[in-house]
Amino acid sequence: MEQLSAHDVLTTTRAVRRRLDLTRPVPRALVEECVEVAMQAPSGSNRQDYGFVCVSDPVLRTAVADLYERSHANAVKTLIDYDQGDVRGPAQDRLQSAGAYLREHLAEVPWLVIATIRRKRSDQADNRELASLYGSVMPAFWSFMLAARARGLGTCFTTRHLTYEQETADLLGIPFDEVTQVGMTPLAYFTGTGFKPAGRIPVDEVFHHDRW
Numbered sequence: 001m002e003q004l005s006a007h008d009v010l011t012t013t014r015a016v017r018r019r020l021d022l023t024r025p026v027p028r029a030l031v032e033e034c035v036e037v038a039m040q041a042p043s044g045s046n047r048q049d050y051g052f053v054c055v056s057d058p059v060l061r062t063a064v065a066d067l068y069e070r071s072h073a074n075a076v077k078t079l080i081d082y083d084q085g086d087v088r089g090p091a092q093d094r095l096q097s098a099g100a101y102l103r104e105h106l107a108e109v110p111w112l113v114i115a116t117i118r119r120k121r122s123d124q125a126d127n128r129e130l131a132s133l134y135g136s137v138m139p140a141f142w143s144f145m146l147a148a149r150a151r152g153l154g155t156c157f158t159t160r161h162l163t164y165e166q167e168t169a170d171l172l173g174i175p176f177d178e179v180t181q182v183g184m185t186p187l188a189y190f191t192g193t194g195f196k197p198a199g200r201i202p203v204d205e206v207f208h209h210d211r212w
């Protein structure tokens, strides 16, 4: 397997959809290894209340994929109108067809991994509380995907299934009253050799020195 530097991993962990290898099994031990790496991520007050529900049973994968597809079918579709020359325009077009591919093949991906946190978002939650809740699991979720990349595995950060969070909880026995799901990623070996850094908007649109 290629040896990647931290820079390589950070700049080439792409949303993998078409290049997920649907035919090659991924051993559970490798998934566990990625979870162990992910657990080095920070969490508020070091609570370590994140969790990863790793689904490999084909019947359950099909049921999760159905909920994902149902959510897409029922969603209001919005395409953003980017200016001519903005890198996000062509990327958006590619995203549409890659997204359709993923929906179509989701049930065939060897593992579907749902990131969770053992806290419930109250309706009165202020921004600090929300930042702490999501901020205590998203870094671990992203670390999971980086760890996967370093091991020749492809992932894709998704939130689509969350429209049916309760149904997913019922399906997988996740205690809905105590645990919030924050995302799901397919996990499979990727086909082909490597990935490149993606086009991004100019850094000076993002970097603010001293003042906005």
Ligand SMILES: Cc1cc2nc3c(=O)[nH]c(=O)nc-3n(C[C@H](O)[C@H](O)[C@H](O)COP(=O)(O)O)c2cc1C
Residues within 6 Å of the ligand: 013, 014, 015, 016, 095, 099, 102, 156, 157, 158, 159, 160, 161, 198
């Ligand atoms: C919060 C969040 C939600 C996302 N939800 C989905 C999703 O539901 N389905 C999907 O196919 N991709 C989803 N993505 C992946 C993005 O489309 C992808 O990261 C983006 O197009 C950039 O591609 P790249 O990561 O390969 O550069 C999501 C990404 C993030 C960060």
